[in-house]
Amino acid sequence: MTELDSSTAAMPAGGLPYFTNVDPALSRSSGGRDPLGLLPVWSAFGRRLVPNLASPVGHVNGIKAVVLIQWLLNLDALQSLLERDGARRRFFRLMEGLIEYWLYHNGHTACFGYTALTAGKGNFSVTTKMGKTVANGLYQYYRGTCRRAALVDDNWAVAPGVASQLDEHWTADATQVLKAALADPLKSASNALFPEQYLGGALATALSGVFDQNTLRQTLQECLFGDTYQQTLASMFLALRNAADTKNLNLKDRVGKLVLPQLDHAIDCVQRCEPFLLVMQDAFDYLRGSPGKRLDLVARELDAMLPAMRERAARFATLAGEQNSTRMRHMQVLADILATASTAAAASKEAVLVTFLRELVAYHTRCMKERGRDPMVLIESDLVLLPVIGDRSPEDAKKSLESGQSWMNDYYLTTASNLYAQVF
Template identity: 55%
Template sequence: MTDIDRGGATDSEPCLPYFTDADPALSRSSGGRDPLGLLPVWSAFGRRLVPHIASPVWQINGIKAVVLIQWLANEDAFQSLLATNDAPRNFFRLMEGLIEYWLYHNEQRFCFGRTALGVNKQDFHVTIKTGKTVANGLYQYYRGTCRRAGLVDDDWTVAPSVVEELKRSWPKTASSELVKVLAGPLATANVPLVPEAHLKGTHVAKALEKVFARGTLRTLFQSCLFGKSSQRALLDDFRAIRSAAGEDAPGFDELFGKLRSGELGQDLDYVKRCEPFILVMQDVFDLLRGSPGKKLEGIARDLDQDFAVMRDRATAFLPLGAVLLTSRMKQMQALAALLAGDQSGGPRARLIAFVRELVDYHKRCMTERARDPLVLIESDVIVLPVVGDRDPKSAKKRLSKGTPWMNDYYLNAASSLHAQAFGAVA
């Protein structure tokens, strides 16, 4: 799978970047994603602010593409092509490639595959076995947002209001033409779909032009994608603060300090309590991954000067246990209590206890996924079953500062979509 490309366009509203650049020394690369199982916790608080949109979902056109593909897959005209078990998924893959190609070469906001789409037009093709993100990203990343927003239901039936509008843009002649185009590529992986051969003056091309016109589905998306009025207002404030800052855009810790919302004020406070302790867990874990062969006493000694701030962040995190009642949160609460509680022993002993429990917690997370742990403790010594790729000095520096925040709680992606849905570009 290629890296996610949030796509682009040649219009005046480019997709908006993250605030903070990735720190190569702390990149969460090999060894599996989210080795501490933090996603279920931070996302639960993020969903209070942004109820529907996932982090990789940056383009309104991707949402349009998903509902269009899903609607066509349910239409009678295509059922003869979709009789086998794997045909619907293959249909989605081929349609992704076709639509992304059309968007790219019509200077519209595409979603994935800038490099793949930029080759010679006749060379770009997809098959039912294509594994590149350009033909799988919408299915993998965008469908969940469409379902949560009610644009499709749990059975992947497209909402009647969406279907009604799509039918005004997509004539039966386009479907008839598309059936012929897809028949061969759907039947065998030896037959590629070459979009360039089917998108010059065809009914399909004209229909795509109408579907991806600025106004199509715009009103529906405005009402469905962004939650209730207070959540939409929060996105307005988020964009305004970022725009006012210009090139000196603040990090997320500072940004959340500036956000104000009467109705969502408590939910913003939850984020301010959650993220700093998540960083404590992640940064201490990265410190361990950069310290093979080091004794726990030495790790605790390295953390001595940060104990007070770690304790404060853990103390602020503890009340969230009454807000999110999940097994993962209970495990994280136990970790926080080791730093924040009144246990006997000085800071050094509490830090050692925290490190021990953090490693055990990580082992449990990996066991749940049938994966081997990345860090172990044997005879009070840090052992790495897999060669570590963390810089302990960088991890320590980040722990001390508490920045940059790792998680944006979906606000970056949501604000980009909000700008497209409500702004001059859609």
Template identity: 25%
Template sequence: MTTYLTQRDSELLGTSNRTDALGHLSIWSEIGRELIPHLTAQTTDVRAFQVLIEILRLWERLVSERPEHAGRLRDVFVLMEQAIARTVALRGLDWPLPGARRVRAGATRQVSRIGLDPDHALLGSQFGNGIYGLYVASARRAGMVTPDHDRLEIETLEVASSTPGLSEKAAGQLIALVRQVLENGGPVDLPTHGSTALVGDVVAMYEDVPLGDHLRQKLVGATHITAALAARTLATEGLPRRGLLSGLQQDISEHADQIQRVIDTEDTLAIIEATFVRLCAGAGEPLGTVASSLPVDLGLLREAHDRFVAVGPLRGGAARLRHGRISTMLDMSTAEAFARSILHLHHLAMDDRRRADWVTEENGILRGFVEIGDVDDDAFNVGQAWWNDYYLYAYTSISRQLADLSS
């Protein structure tokens, strides 16, 4: 199976399935962090970084003016996020960021209010699941937000203040609306007319991303590897992940070993993932029958597995544990032994979380508890198949958006 960088993360088992049936997320996320140190699988839109930084800039202003609200970052952030999202939607623009479903529904009903009760939230647990929850840790790793996640770092604050998303007048209007909710308790109506400073500035900020240059410096040019990756990404639209990384090794040979660690990790993980899916899809069949259908070259896999073992030991506790298990427990002596060892690795991963197995073997028969479609045979090609993401989708998405802004 070849995965392309134009695919959303939801198409990748390692990122889409929050159950992570084999525990591989802990492995590939640590290895991916060596390549892309700041992003996550969810941080895919530069406008979210823009909104995050602008709200934190306005938060600092509000607190300086009204220090009695210093402990209410959560409330201030969700109110400003609601105001920006609903203004964008009511002016006919798409809002693909967290809370999109409720934002679009509200625009259809001409909802233009912000408030702190659940009826006005963009999504459940808006603070944790919205822009703040998904993007603030990445902004902190990129050096834009302080370690406690509630202030902008000095450089970013200076840039955001000299290149504000909202003008002084619009910022004052938004802060006044937020203060009404904080101090009076009830929801307030947003201005909707396009000539209003707040409305015009929100739309312009959302469309133009005035912090584009700063975000490019912090996100795309974060390291030598990420800068080179961005250049290759822009020059190779739609290139598969493996091809992208192989080309990157040629571009920056001094980091070839670092990039090879990603490839060596995936060469084993991808085959285990594909085999697990086939075992799930084969529920009701004898394990031996399904195992005999596996088009895996076990000789090539043993060689790949040796390289996988050499990637470790990993630093994170879960990553080290699961890398160690695969290193010592993956049995490639026969196809049936290989399949059975993957069932065991899956059971251990589920037992770690105290969750039920997806598939088990009972009296030689596979018994399944989830419905999963099978994969094509090319998903078993050692050294060619690719399954997990290593933050590559998020990075290519961000780098392409920033390139579009500067074109």
């Protein structure tokens, strides 16, 4: 059992301590992301507006880099480099580092790894086992966008129209330089690739052609944003971000100003979804900021928030049937607890909130169990116990519960508008 620090451990009236320090043998939850499993729900609504783009996709150069690397992986002239198991992934890692280095040193925007690129200067190198984002970010964050946009197919073969455009700018000489550069690093992780040694002549010329702003431009305009209405939405959101009278609006108010009849229902779903996701997150964070407290006390501290919580839950409850996932059905249960509650007396307010908070912790526990992780909050004998201490102040969570203003999720709209500005 974890040894409690007597200077920081609390001992509530019931005599049961809560944990203040992480015991790795007991808890594996400290690295958990999205502890309430919100992503599958909000992203499903977001995909109705922005079907292809992932949130970390910030630069069109990264999309071009991925399709170029995938295209090179299928060149006959390079297949002799790729015969060993795992060689294709190692090739991708080396190419990421090489391309990011070339972008950074040729006046383009690199996608990842500014710290490594700046520190390394001409001595920057990459190996097949490098773990930094400068050699892994595109593979991790950009490939899904390229596949959803049909720039590559499900087998990662580059679309014929894209391949033909890349072929216009790539030469046999560039391939030979690349082959020489990658041969030894692919054989052993002890052999580093130093991009500076190879990024001149034919290879530099080829990369300049691929990353010219007009290369693939029309293809990206047609593929990245979805249908005509979704493309229009990206343009509208960009205009709201840039216009003098709307550029300082928060995300909630910007979304409220989007008027596009063909997507009105999808936009409305977002407006009904996000406020209740905030209720869930804020209530969860408040619990994490209340170690050692009895659940009824936590409920009394939040009872003034109940009318606002109920209103947001009632709007979310109307989304029943919009998604049929298990996650969505569990969230509907949570929303119904608040939405159908009586407002009669303070005692009933407390009971409603206790029921909601219990179910919220049970829901969180199921989410973490699905990932093979331990929960971040426990309720035992009506006490809030924390295997991992919370990292958000309860005052901040309570303030957010009251206002409901600062949306956590942008439903890919910021990403879409950023990319729209780059390709149009």
